[in-house]
Amino acid sequence: DSGVTQTPKHLITATGQRVTLRCSPRSGDLSVYWYQQSLDQGLQFLIQYYNGEERAKGNILERFSAQQFPDLHSELNLSSLELGDSALYFCASSSIRDRVGEQYFGPGTRLTVT
Amino acid sequence: ILNVEQSPQSLHVQEGDSTNFTCSFPSSNFYALHWYRWETAKSPEALFVMTLNGDEKKKGRISATLNTKEGYSYLYIKGSQPEDSATYLCAPRVSYGGATNKLIFGTGTLLAVQP
Numbered sequence: 001d002s003g004v005t006q007t008p009k010h011l012i013t014a015t016g017q018r019v020t021l022r023c024s025p026r027s028g029d030l031s032v033y034w035y036q037q038s039l040d041q042g043l044q045f046l047i048q049y050y051n052g053e054e055r056a057k058g059n060i061l062e063r064f065s066a067q068q069f070p071d072l073h074s075e076l077n078l079s080s081l082e083l084g085d086s087a088l089y090f091c092a093s094s095s096i097r098d099r100v101g102e103q104y105f106g107p108g109t110r111l112t113v114t
Numbered sequence: 115i116l117n118v119e120q121s122p123q124s125l126h127v128q129e130g131d132s133t134n135f136t137c138s139f140p141s142s143n144f145y146a147l148h149w150y151r152w153e154t155a156k157s158p159e160a161l162f163v164m165t166l167n168g169d170e171k172k173k174g175r176i177s178a179t180l181n182t183k184e185g186y187s188y189l190y191i192k193g194s195q196p197e198d199s200a201t202y203l204c205a206p207r208v209s210y211g212g213a214t215n216k217l218i219f220g221t222g223t224l225l226a227v228q229p
Contacts, residue, residue: 043158073192
C-alpha cells in the first residue's frame, strides 16, 4: 500500500458526460501528479500540482482540468467525455524532502465511456 | 517530444532463467532514471532511482545500471521466479525550466515467468 488513495475505483459513464476523479496523496506529500494509461499506450503524464499550484503540464486535453485543494487532495475533472477517454487514470504523490523525487502511485481509477 | 524506448516489448522465460531488459532515452535534460514494477491489477511500485552516470543499484535478485552519456539503462533479474512476472517500466525524469519532477514513461517490458 503506497499510502495514495483514489476514488472511485471504477467508473462507467456515457459519452458527453462529465466525471470527477479524486486523489488523496500520502501524508505530508505536497506534489500530486495525474497520469493516463490507455490501451496499448504507456503511462502518459497529464499534470502536476504542488501545494495547490499547477507546476507542470503534459498531454492534457482542454476538456480535462485539475486542481489541488488546501488539504492537498486533488481532483481531475473530465468533461464532454469521448469513447477514447476510456483509460486507467493514476494519481501519484511525492515529497519535497525526497531529493530524488520518487513518486508513489495510487490504485488507479478505471474509466469506461460507453 | 521525449522518446523512451524499452525492449523487448515482452519476454517469456522459465523459472530460474536470468534475464535483462533495456531502456533507451535521450540524454539531454536528464535528471534521474526511475524503474517501476507493475503487476496486473495493482499500481506501479518503485524499484530504483538512479541519477549518476555509472550508477548501479541492487534489490535482491534485481539490479540496474545507468549510462547517462549514451542514454540507456539495463535491468537484470537473476534466477527469475514466477512472482517476478510483471511489467517493468522505466521513466527518465527530465528537467524543463525548473520543473524537474516530470516522469516520461516507456511502454514497458512485460515479463512472464513460467514455473
